[in-house]
Amino acid sequence: MSVYTPLSHAQLADVLTPFGFQLRDYHAASHGIENSTFLIEARDRHGQPSPLVLTVFESLDPTALAPYLTLLEHLAEQHLPVPAPLPNADGKDQITVAGKPAVLMPRLPGQHDFAVDADRCRQVGTLLARLHASDTSSLQPLPSERERLHDFSDHLRRLPEAERDTAAALLLDWLAQPAGSTLIHGDLFRDNLLWEDGQISALLDFYNACLDHPEYDLAVALNDWCVDAHGQIEPEREQALLSAYREQGRNVDHSRLCEALAVAALRFWLSRLAGPVSDHSEGQGSKDPEEFARIYRQRLKALTV
Structure with missing residues:
Protein backbone atom coordinates (compact mmCIF):
# COMPACT_ATOMS: atom_id res chain seq x y z
CA MET A 1 0.00 0.00 0.00
CA ARG A 107 1.38 -11.72 7.86
CA LEU A 108 0.16 -14.79 6.03
CA PRO A 109 2.65 -16.72 3.88
CA GLY A 110 3.19 -15.90 0.24
CA GLN A 111 4.10 -13.01 -1.99
CA HIS A 112 2.38 -10.69 -4.42
CA ASP A 113 2.65 -12.10 -7.92
CA PHE A 114 0.86 -10.31 -10.72
CA ALA A 115 1.21 -13.06 -13.32
CA VAL A 116 -2.14 -14.24 -14.62
CA ASP A 117 -3.23 -17.33 -16.55
CA ALA A 118 -6.21 -19.68 -16.78
CA ASP A 119 -5.13 -21.77 -13.78
CA ARG A 120 -4.91 -18.73 -11.53
CA CYS A 121 -8.27 -17.52 -12.77
CA ARG A 122 -9.75 -20.90 -11.86
CA GLN A 123 -8.37 -20.50 -8.35
CA VAL A 124 -9.90 -17.04 -8.10
CA GLY A 125 -13.27 -18.38 -9.19
CA THR A 126 -13.13 -21.14 -6.58
CA LEU A 127 -12.13 -18.70 -3.84
CA LEU A 128 -14.96 -16.31 -4.70
CA ALA A 129 -17.45 -19.20 -4.60
CA ARG A 130 -16.25 -20.12 -1.10
CA LEU A 131 -16.51 -16.51 0.04
CA HIS A 132 -19.99 -16.09 -1.41
CA ALA A 133 -21.16 -19.19 0.45
CA SER A 134 -20.21 -17.65 3.82
CA ASP A 135 -22.86 -17.40 6.51
CA THR A 136 -23.50 -13.70 7.18
CA SER A 137 -26.13 -14.02 9.90
CA SER A 138 -23.78 -13.09 12.75
CA LEU A 139 -22.07 -10.16 11.04
CA GLN A 140 -22.41 -6.52 11.98
CA PRO A 141 -23.94 -4.30 9.26
CA LEU A 142 -21.43 -3.36 6.56
CA PRO A 143 -21.46 -0.20 4.44
CA SER A 144 -23.22 -0.60 1.11
CA GLU A 145 -21.40 -0.58 -2.22
CA ARG A 146 -24.52 1.16 -3.52
CA GLU A 147 -23.71 4.10 -1.22
CA ARG A 148 -20.16 4.20 -2.54
CA LEU A 149 -21.41 4.11 -6.11
CA HIS A 150 -23.79 6.96 -5.35
CA ASP A 151 -20.90 8.97 -3.92
CA PHE A 152 -18.76 8.26 -6.98
CA SER A 153 -21.54 9.58 -9.19
CA ASP A 154 -20.43 13.03 -8.05
CA HIS A 155 -17.33 12.48 -10.19
CA LEU A 156 -19.23 11.85 -13.43
CA ARG A 157 -18.34 15.44 -14.36
CA ARG A 158 -14.72 14.28 -14.66
CA LEU A 159 -15.60 12.01 -17.59
CA PRO A 160 -15.37 13.16 -21.22
CA GLU A 161 -18.54 15.14 -21.90
CA ALA A 162 -19.73 12.76 -24.62
CA GLU A 163 -19.75 9.84 -22.15
CA ARG A 164 -21.38 11.45 -19.11
CA ASP A 165 -25.05 10.87 -19.94
CA THR A 166 -24.62 7.19 -20.78
CA ALA A 167 -22.54 6.59 -17.66
CA ALA A 168 -25.09 8.41 -15.50
CA ALA A 169 -27.93 6.33 -16.94
CA LEU A 170 -26.01 3.11 -16.32
CA LEU A 171 -25.39 4.00 -12.68
CA LEU A 172 -28.98 5.13 -12.19
CA ASP A 173 -30.34 1.85 -13.56
CA TRP A 174 -28.02 -0.25 -11.36
CA LEU A 175 -28.76 1.77 -8.23
CA ALA A 176 -32.51 1.48 -8.84
CA GLN A 177 -32.29 -2.31 -8.49
CA PRO A 178 -32.44 -3.89 -5.00
CA ALA A 179 -29.06 -4.92 -3.62
CA GLY A 180 -28.26 -8.58 -3.17
CA SER A 181 -27.61 -10.33 0.16
CA THR A 182 -24.37 -12.20 -0.64
CA LEU A 183 -21.13 -11.32 1.12
CA ILE A 184 -18.79 -9.92 -1.53
CA HIS A 185 -15.18 -8.77 -1.36
CA GLY A 186 -15.71 -5.88 -3.76
CA ASP A 187 -12.02 -5.36 -4.58
CA LEU A 188 -10.49 -8.66 -5.69
CA PHE A 189 -7.70 -7.23 -7.80
CA ARG A 190 -4.40 -9.02 -8.27
CA ASP A 191 -2.74 -6.91 -5.56
CA ASN A 192 -5.16 -8.32 -2.97
CA LEU A 193 -3.95 -11.91 -3.24
CA LEU A 194 -0.76 -13.60 -2.07
CA TRP A 195 0.64 -16.73 -3.72
CA GLU A 196 2.85 -19.55 -2.54
CA ASP A 197 4.01 -22.38 -4.84
CA GLY A 198 1.46 -21.36 -7.44
CA GLN A 199 -1.48 -21.51 -4.99
CA ILE A 200 -3.48 -18.73 -3.36
CA SER A 201 -2.19 -18.32 0.20
CA ALA A 202 -3.98 -15.15 1.36
CA LEU A 203 -6.92 -12.94 0.47
CA LEU A 204 -6.40 -9.37 1.66
CA ASP A 205 -8.09 -5.97 2.01
CA PHE A 206 -11.74 -6.49 2.88
CA TYR A 207 -12.48 -2.80 3.37
CA ASN A 208 -14.84 -2.69 0.39
CA ALA A 209 -16.71 -5.81 1.50
CA CYS A 210 -20.49 -5.60 1.72
CA LEU A 211 -23.67 -7.51 0.95
CA ASP A 212 -24.71 -7.37 -2.70
CA HIS A 213 -25.14 -9.49 -5.81
CA PRO A 214 -22.33 -12.00 -6.39
CA GLU A 215 -22.27 -10.96 -10.05
CA TYR A 216 -20.86 -7.58 -9.01
CA ASP A 217 -17.98 -9.27 -7.18
CA LEU A 218 -17.36 -11.48 -10.19
CA ALA A 219 -17.38 -8.40 -12.41
CA VAL A 220 -14.74 -6.64 -10.32
CA ALA A 221 -12.50 -9.70 -10.52
CA LEU A 222 -13.13 -10.37 -14.23
CA ASN A 223 -12.25 -6.77 -15.10
CA ASP A 224 -8.81 -7.20 -13.57
CA TRP A 225 -7.97 -10.87 -14.12
CA CYS A 226 -9.55 -11.48 -17.52
CA VAL A 227 -8.75 -8.51 -19.77
CA ASP A 228 -5.63 -7.56 -21.69
CA ALA A 229 -3.75 -4.26 -21.59
CA HIS A 230 -6.21 -2.75 -24.09
CA GLY A 231 -9.28 -3.63 -22.05
CA GLN A 232 -10.15 -6.50 -24.39
CA ILE A 233 -11.72 -9.63 -22.92
CA GLU A 234 -9.49 -12.70 -22.60
CA PRO A 235 -12.10 -15.47 -23.21
CA GLU A 236 -10.01 -18.39 -21.93
CA ARG A 237 -9.34 -16.72 -18.59
CA GLU A 238 -12.91 -15.51 -18.23
CA GLN A 239 -14.30 -18.98 -18.94
CA ALA A 240 -11.85 -20.53 -16.47
CA LEU A 241 -12.90 -18.19 -13.65
CA LEU A 242 -16.63 -18.55 -14.24
CA SER A 243 -16.48 -22.32 -14.75
CA ALA A 244 -14.59 -22.83 -11.48
CA TYR A 245 -17.14 -20.63 -9.73
CA ARG A 246 -20.06 -22.65 -11.08
CA GLU A 247 -18.33 -25.94 -10.24
CA GLN A 248 -18.66 -24.99 -6.57
CA GLY A 249 -22.44 -25.01 -6.97
CA ARG A 250 -22.82 -21.26 -7.49
CA ASN A 251 -25.19 -19.79 -10.08
CA VAL A 252 -24.51 -16.74 -12.26
CA ASP A 253 -27.22 -14.48 -13.70
CA HIS A 254 -25.74 -13.70 -17.14
CA SER A 255 -27.82 -10.57 -17.73
CA ARG A 256 -26.92 -9.12 -14.33
CA LEU A 257 -23.26 -10.00 -14.84
CA CYS A 258 -23.12 -8.15 -18.16
CA GLU A 259 -24.45 -4.99 -16.54
CA ALA A 260 -22.26 -5.44 -13.47
CA LEU A 261 -19.15 -5.66 -15.69
CA ALA A 262 -19.85 -2.19 -17.07
CA VAL A 263 -20.86 -0.76 -13.68
CA ALA A 264 -17.76 -2.13 -11.93
CA ALA A 265 -15.48 -0.79 -14.65
CA LEU A 266 -17.13 2.62 -14.38
CA ARG A 267 -16.84 2.54 -10.59
CA PHE A 268 -13.07 2.06 -10.70
CA TRP A 269 -12.64 4.58 -13.51
CA LEU A 270 -14.42 7.15 -11.34
CA SER A 271 -12.57 6.20 -8.16
CA ARG A 272 -9.23 6.60 -9.92
CA LEU A 273 -10.29 9.95 -11.34
CA ALA A 274 -11.19 10.99 -7.79
CA GLY A 275 -7.50 10.60 -6.91
CA PRO A 276 -5.52 9.34 -3.91
CA VAL A 277 -6.28 10.02 -0.27
CA SER A 278 -3.37 12.44 -0.10
CA ASP A 279 -1.19 14.36 -2.51
CA HIS A 280 1.80 13.57 -0.31
CA SER A 281 2.34 9.84 -0.08
CA GLU A 282 5.29 7.50 -0.26
CA GLY A 283 4.69 4.74 -2.79
CA GLN A 284 2.27 4.04 -5.56
CA GLY A 285 -0.37 6.72 -5.13
CA SER A 286 -3.35 6.74 -7.48
CA LYS A 287 -3.49 4.27 -10.37
CA ASP A 288 -4.00 5.12 -14.03
CA PRO A 289 -7.68 5.98 -14.72
CA GLU A 290 -7.29 5.27 -18.43
CA GLU A 291 -6.88 1.56 -17.74
CA PHE A 292 -10.48 1.39 -16.55
CA ALA A 293 -11.70 3.85 -19.15
CA ARG A 294 -10.68 1.29 -21.78
CA ILE A 295 -12.27 -1.61 -19.88
CA TYR A 296 -15.48 0.37 -19.32
CA ARG A 297 -15.84 1.16 -23.01
CA GLN A 298 -15.42 -2.50 -23.95
CA ARG A 299 -17.90 -3.68 -21.34
CA LEU A 300 -20.43 -1.00 -22.30
CA LYS A 301 -20.11 -1.96 -25.96
CA ALA A 302 -20.78 -5.62 -25.10
CA LEU A 303 -23.77 -4.60 -22.97
CA THR A 304 -25.42 -2.62 -25.73
CA VAL A 305 -24.86 -5.12 -28.57
Whole structure:
Protein backbone atom coordinates (compact mmCIF):
# COMPACT_ATOMS: atom_id res chain seq x y z
CA MET A 1 0.00 0.00 0.00
CA SER A 2 1.07 3.59 -0.38
CA VAL A 3 2.12 5.29 2.85
CA TYR A 4 0.39 8.50 3.87
CA THR A 5 1.36 8.24 7.55
CA PRO A 6 5.13 7.61 7.84
CA LEU A 7 6.21 5.93 11.09
CA SER A 8 9.68 5.75 12.62
CA HIS A 9 11.36 2.65 14.03
CA ALA A 10 10.71 3.93 17.56
CA GLN A 11 7.02 4.57 16.85
CA LEU A 12 6.53 1.07 15.46
CA ALA A 13 8.39 -0.48 18.37
CA ASP A 14 5.99 1.29 20.75
CA VAL A 15 3.02 -0.03 18.76
CA LEU A 16 4.22 -3.63 19.05
CA THR A 17 5.05 -3.64 22.77
CA PRO A 18 1.42 -4.05 24.06
CA PHE A 19 1.03 -7.02 21.73
CA GLY A 20 4.10 -8.74 23.15
CA PHE A 21 6.29 -8.35 20.06
CA GLN A 22 9.78 -6.92 19.63
CA LEU A 23 10.46 -5.02 16.42
CA ARG A 24 13.33 -6.27 14.29
CA ASP A 25 12.80 -4.56 10.94
CA TYR A 26 10.06 -3.14 8.74
CA HIS A 27 9.31 -1.53 5.41
CA ALA A 28 6.32 0.13 3.80
CA ALA A 29 4.28 -1.99 1.41
CA SER A 30 3.97 -0.62 -2.10
CA HIS A 31 0.61 -1.86 -3.42
CA GLY A 32 -2.78 -0.18 -3.12
CA ILE A 33 -3.84 3.42 -2.71
CA GLU A 34 -6.13 3.83 0.31
CA ASN A 35 -4.27 3.09 3.58
CA SER A 36 -0.77 3.08 5.06
CA THR A 37 0.57 -0.45 5.44
CA PHE A 38 3.82 -1.67 7.00
CA LEU A 39 5.36 -5.13 6.64
CA ILE A 40 7.06 -5.94 9.93
CA GLU A 41 9.64 -8.48 11.05
CA ALA A 42 9.25 -9.07 14.79
CA ARG A 43 9.88 -11.64 17.51
CA ASP A 44 7.23 -12.88 19.94
CA ARG A 45 7.55 -13.36 23.72
CA HIS A 46 9.43 -16.61 23.13
CA GLY A 47 11.90 -15.06 20.70
CA GLN A 48 10.30 -16.74 17.69
CA PRO A 49 10.08 -14.87 14.35
CA SER A 50 6.65 -13.31 13.83
CA PRO A 51 5.97 -11.59 10.50
CA LEU A 52 3.25 -8.96 10.96
CA VAL A 53 1.30 -6.33 9.06
CA LEU A 54 0.25 -2.98 10.51
CA THR A 55 -2.43 -1.06 8.62
CA VAL A 56 -3.16 2.58 9.47
CA PHE A 57 -6.53 3.66 8.08
CA GLU A 58 -6.61 7.00 6.32
CA SER A 59 -10.36 7.39 5.79
CA LEU A 60 -12.24 4.88 8.00
CA ASP A 61 -13.02 6.04 11.53
CA PRO A 62 -13.04 3.57 14.47
CA THR A 63 -16.79 3.01 14.30
CA ALA A 64 -16.74 2.32 10.56
CA LEU A 65 -13.74 -0.01 10.90
CA ALA A 66 -15.25 -2.25 13.61
CA PRO A 67 -17.61 -4.31 11.37
CA TYR A 68 -14.73 -5.16 9.03
CA LEU A 69 -12.65 -6.52 11.89
CA THR A 70 -15.56 -8.69 13.00
CA LEU A 71 -15.85 -9.90 9.40
CA LEU A 72 -12.17 -10.87 9.22
CA GLU A 73 -12.43 -12.87 12.44
CA HIS A 74 -15.56 -14.57 11.11
CA LEU A 75 -13.94 -15.56 7.81
CA ALA A 76 -10.74 -16.79 9.45
CA GLU A 77 -12.85 -19.03 11.68
CA GLN A 78 -14.39 -20.49 8.51
CA HIS A 79 -10.88 -21.40 7.30
CA LEU A 80 -10.74 -18.93 4.46
CA PRO A 81 -7.17 -17.64 3.83
CA VAL A 82 -7.85 -14.34 5.59
CA PRO A 83 -5.73 -12.70 8.32
CA ALA A 84 -7.63 -12.02 11.55
CA PRO A 85 -6.73 -8.96 13.70
CA LEU A 86 -4.51 -9.56 16.74
CA PRO A 87 -5.66 -8.40 20.20
CA ASN A 88 -3.31 -6.41 22.42
CA ALA A 89 -2.80 -6.94 26.17
CA ASP A 90 -6.16 -5.26 26.83
CA GLY A 91 -7.96 -7.52 24.39
CA LYS A 92 -8.45 -4.73 21.86
CA ASP A 93 -7.94 -5.48 18.17
CA GLN A 94 -8.32 -1.85 17.09
CA ILE A 95 -5.67 0.64 18.22
CA THR A 96 -4.73 4.25 17.51
CA VAL A 97 -1.49 5.10 15.69
CA ALA A 98 -0.56 8.70 14.88
CA GLY A 99 -4.10 9.69 15.78
CA LYS A 100 -5.67 7.26 13.31
CA PRO A 101 -7.31 3.83 13.73
CA ALA A 102 -4.97 0.93 13.06
CA VAL A 103 -4.89 -2.87 13.14
CA LEU A 104 -2.06 -5.36 13.64
CA MET A 105 -2.37 -8.72 11.92
CA PRO A 106 -0.24 -11.78 11.29
CA ARG A 107 1.38 -11.72 7.86
CA LEU A 108 0.16 -14.79 6.03
CA PRO A 109 2.65 -16.72 3.88
CA GLY A 110 3.19 -15.90 0.24
CA GLN A 111 4.10 -13.01 -1.99
CA HIS A 112 2.38 -10.69 -4.42
CA ASP A 113 2.65 -12.10 -7.92
CA PHE A 114 0.86 -10.31 -10.72
CA ALA A 115 1.21 -13.06 -13.32
CA VAL A 116 -2.14 -14.24 -14.62
CA ASP A 117 -3.23 -17.33 -16.55
CA ALA A 118 -6.21 -19.68 -16.78
CA ASP A 119 -5.13 -21.77 -13.78
CA ARG A 120 -4.91 -18.73 -11.53
CA CYS A 121 -8.27 -17.52 -12.77
CA ARG A 122 -9.75 -20.90 -11.86
CA GLN A 123 -8.37 -20.50 -8.35
CA VAL A 124 -9.90 -17.04 -8.10
CA GLY A 125 -13.27 -18.38 -9.19
CA THR A 126 -13.13 -21.14 -6.58
CA LEU A 127 -12.13 -18.70 -3.84
CA LEU A 128 -14.96 -16.31 -4.70
CA ALA A 129 -17.45 -19.20 -4.60
CA ARG A 130 -16.25 -20.12 -1.10
CA LEU A 131 -16.51 -16.51 0.04
CA HIS A 132 -19.99 -16.09 -1.41
CA ALA A 133 -21.16 -19.19 0.45
CA SER A 134 -20.21 -17.65 3.82
CA ASP A 135 -22.86 -17.40 6.51
CA THR A 136 -23.50 -13.70 7.18
CA SER A 137 -26.13 -14.02 9.90
CA SER A 138 -23.78 -13.09 12.75
CA LEU A 139 -22.07 -10.16 11.04
CA GLN A 140 -22.41 -6.52 11.98
CA PRO A 141 -23.94 -4.30 9.26
CA LEU A 142 -21.43 -3.36 6.56
CA PRO A 143 -21.46 -0.20 4.44
CA SER A 144 -23.22 -0.60 1.11
CA GLU A 145 -21.40 -0.58 -2.22
CA ARG A 146 -24.52 1.16 -3.52
CA GLU A 147 -23.71 4.10 -1.22
CA ARG A 148 -20.16 4.20 -2.54
CA LEU A 149 -21.41 4.11 -6.11
CA HIS A 150 -23.79 6.96 -5.35
CA ASP A 151 -20.90 8.97 -3.92
CA PHE A 152 -18.76 8.26 -6.98
CA SER A 153 -21.54 9.58 -9.19
CA ASP A 154 -20.43 13.03 -8.05
CA HIS A 155 -17.33 12.48 -10.19
CA LEU A 156 -19.23 11.85 -13.43
CA ARG A 157 -18.34 15.44 -14.36
CA ARG A 158 -14.72 14.28 -14.66
CA LEU A 159 -15.60 12.01 -17.59
CA PRO A 160 -15.37 13.16 -21.22
CA GLU A 161 -18.54 15.14 -21.90
CA ALA A 162 -19.73 12.76 -24.62
CA GLU A 163 -19.75 9.84 -22.15
CA ARG A 164 -21.38 11.45 -19.11
CA ASP A 165 -25.05 10.87 -19.94
CA THR A 166 -24.62 7.19 -20.78
CA ALA A 167 -22.54 6.59 -17.66
CA ALA A 168 -25.09 8.41 -15.50
CA ALA A 169 -27.93 6.33 -16.94
CA LEU A 170 -26.01 3.11 -16.32
CA LEU A 171 -25.39 4.00 -12.68
CA LEU A 172 -28.98 5.13 -12.19
CA ASP A 173 -30.34 1.85 -13.56
CA TRP A 174 -28.02 -0.25 -11.36
CA LEU A 175 -28.76 1.77 -8.23
CA ALA A 176 -32.51 1.48 -8.84
CA GLN A 177 -32.29 -2.31 -8.49
CA PRO A 178 -32.44 -3.89 -5.00
CA ALA A 179 -29.06 -4.92 -3.62
CA GLY A 180 -28.26 -8.58 -3.17
CA SER A 181 -27.61 -10.33 0.16
CA THR A 182 -24.37 -12.20 -0.64
CA LEU A 183 -21.13 -11.32 1.12
CA ILE A 184 -18.79 -9.92 -1.53
CA HIS A 185 -15.18 -8.77 -1.36
CA GLY A 186 -15.71 -5.88 -3.76
CA ASP A 187 -12.02 -5.36 -4.58
CA LEU A 188 -10.49 -8.66 -5.69
CA PHE A 189 -7.70 -7.23 -7.80
CA ARG A 190 -4.40 -9.02 -8.27
CA ASP A 191 -2.74 -6.91 -5.56
CA ASN A 192 -5.16 -8.32 -2.97
CA LEU A 193 -3.95 -11.91 -3.24
CA LEU A 194 -0.76 -13.60 -2.07
CA TRP A 195 0.64 -16.73 -3.72
CA GLU A 196 2.85 -19.55 -2.54
CA ASP A 197 4.01 -22.38 -4.84
CA GLY A 198 1.46 -21.36 -7.44
CA GLN A 199 -1.48 -21.51 -4.99
CA ILE A 200 -3.48 -18.73 -3.36
CA SER A 201 -2.19 -18.32 0.20
CA ALA A 202 -3.98 -15.15 1.36
CA LEU A 203 -6.92 -12.94 0.47
CA LEU A 204 -6.40 -9.37 1.66
CA ASP A 205 -8.09 -5.97 2.01
CA PHE A 206 -11.74 -6.49 2.88
CA TYR A 207 -12.48 -2.80 3.37
CA ASN A 208 -14.84 -2.69 0.39
CA ALA A 209 -16.71 -5.81 1.50
CA CYS A 210 -20.49 -5.60 1.72
CA LEU A 211 -23.67 -7.51 0.95
CA ASP A 212 -24.71 -7.37 -2.70
CA HIS A 213 -25.14 -9.49 -5.81
CA PRO A 214 -22.33 -12.00 -6.39
CA GLU A 215 -22.27 -10.96 -10.05
CA TYR A 216 -20.86 -7.58 -9.01
CA ASP A 217 -17.98 -9.27 -7.18
CA LEU A 218 -17.36 -11.48 -10.19
CA ALA A 219 -17.38 -8.40 -12.41
CA VAL A 220 -14.74 -6.64 -10.32
CA ALA A 221 -12.50 -9.70 -10.52
CA LEU A 222 -13.13 -10.37 -14.23
CA ASN A 223 -12.25 -6.77 -15.10
CA ASP A 224 -8.81 -7.20 -13.57
CA TRP A 225 -7.97 -10.87 -14.12
CA CYS A 226 -9.55 -11.48 -17.52
CA VAL A 227 -8.75 -8.51 -19.77
CA ASP A 228 -5.63 -7.56 -21.69
CA ALA A 229 -3.75 -4.26 -21.59
CA HIS A 230 -6.21 -2.75 -24.09
CA GLY A 231 -9.28 -3.63 -22.05
CA GLN A 232 -10.15 -6.50 -24.39
CA ILE A 233 -11.72 -9.63 -22.92
CA GLU A 234 -9.49 -12.70 -22.60
CA PRO A 235 -12.10 -15.47 -23.21
CA GLU A 236 -10.01 -18.39 -21.93
CA ARG A 237 -9.34 -16.72 -18.59
CA GLU A 238 -12.91 -15.51 -18.23
CA GLN A 239 -14.30 -18.98 -18.94
CA ALA A 240 -11.85 -20.53 -16.47
CA LEU A 241 -12.90 -18.19 -13.65
CA LEU A 242 -16.63 -18.55 -14.24
CA SER A 243 -16.48 -22.32 -14.75
CA ALA A 244 -14.59 -22.83 -11.48
CA TYR A 245 -17.14 -20.63 -9.73
CA ARG A 246 -20.06 -22.65 -11.08
CA GLU A 247 -18.33 -25.94 -10.24
CA GLN A 248 -18.66 -24.99 -6.57
CA GLY A 249 -22.44 -25.01 -6.97
CA ARG A 250 -22.82 -21.26 -7.49
CA ASN A 251 -25.19 -19.79 -10.08
CA VAL A 252 -24.51 -16.74 -12.26
CA ASP A 253 -27.22 -14.48 -13.70
CA HIS A 254 -25.74 -13.70 -17.14
CA SER A 255 -27.82 -10.57 -17.73
CA ARG A 256 -26.92 -9.12 -14.33
CA LEU A 257 -23.26 -10.00 -14.84
CA CYS A 258 -23.12 -8.15 -18.16
CA GLU A 259 -24.45 -4.99 -16.54
CA ALA A 260 -22.26 -5.44 -13.47
CA LEU A 261 -19.15 -5.66 -15.69
CA ALA A 262 -19.85 -2.19 -17.07
CA VAL A 263 -20.86 -0.76 -13.68
CA ALA A 264 -17.76 -2.13 -11.93
CA ALA A 265 -15.48 -0.79 -14.65
CA LEU A 266 -17.13 2.62 -14.38
CA ARG A 267 -16.84 2.54 -10.59
CA PHE A 268 -13.07 2.06 -10.70
CA TRP A 269 -12.64 4.58 -13.51
CA LEU A 270 -14.42 7.15 -11.34
CA SER A 271 -12.57 6.20 -8.16
CA ARG A 272 -9.23 6.60 -9.92
CA LEU A 273 -10.29 9.95 -11.34
CA ALA A 274 -11.19 10.99 -7.79
CA GLY A 275 -7.50 10.60 -6.91
CA PRO A 276 -5.52 9.34 -3.91
CA VAL A 277 -6.28 10.02 -0.27
CA SER A 278 -3.37 12.44 -0.10
CA ASP A 279 -1.19 14.36 -2.51
CA HIS A 280 1.80 13.57 -0.31
CA SER A 281 2.34 9.84 -0.08
CA GLU A 282 5.29 7.50 -0.26
CA GLY A 283 4.69 4.74 -2.79
CA GLN A 284 2.27 4.04 -5.56
CA GLY A 285 -0.37 6.72 -5.13
CA SER A 286 -3.35 6.74 -7.48
CA LYS A 287 -3.49 4.27 -10.37
CA ASP A 288 -4.00 5.12 -14.03
CA PRO A 289 -7.68 5.98 -14.72
CA GLU A 290 -7.29 5.27 -18.43
CA GLU A 291 -6.88 1.56 -17.74
CA PHE A 292 -10.48 1.39 -16.55
CA ALA A 293 -11.70 3.85 -19.15
CA ARG A 294 -10.68 1.29 -21.78
CA ILE A 295 -12.27 -1.61 -19.88
CA TYR A 296 -15.48 0.37 -19.32
CA ARG A 297 -15.84 1.16 -23.01
CA GLN A 298 -15.42 -2.50 -23.95
CA ARG A 299 -17.90 -3.68 -21.34
CA LEU A 300 -20.43 -1.00 -22.30
CA LYS A 301 -20.11 -1.96 -25.96
CA ALA A 302 -20.78 -5.62 -25.10
CA LEU A 303 -23.77 -4.60 -22.97
CA THR A 304 -25.42 -2.62 -25.73
CA VAL A 305 -24.86 -5.12 -28.57
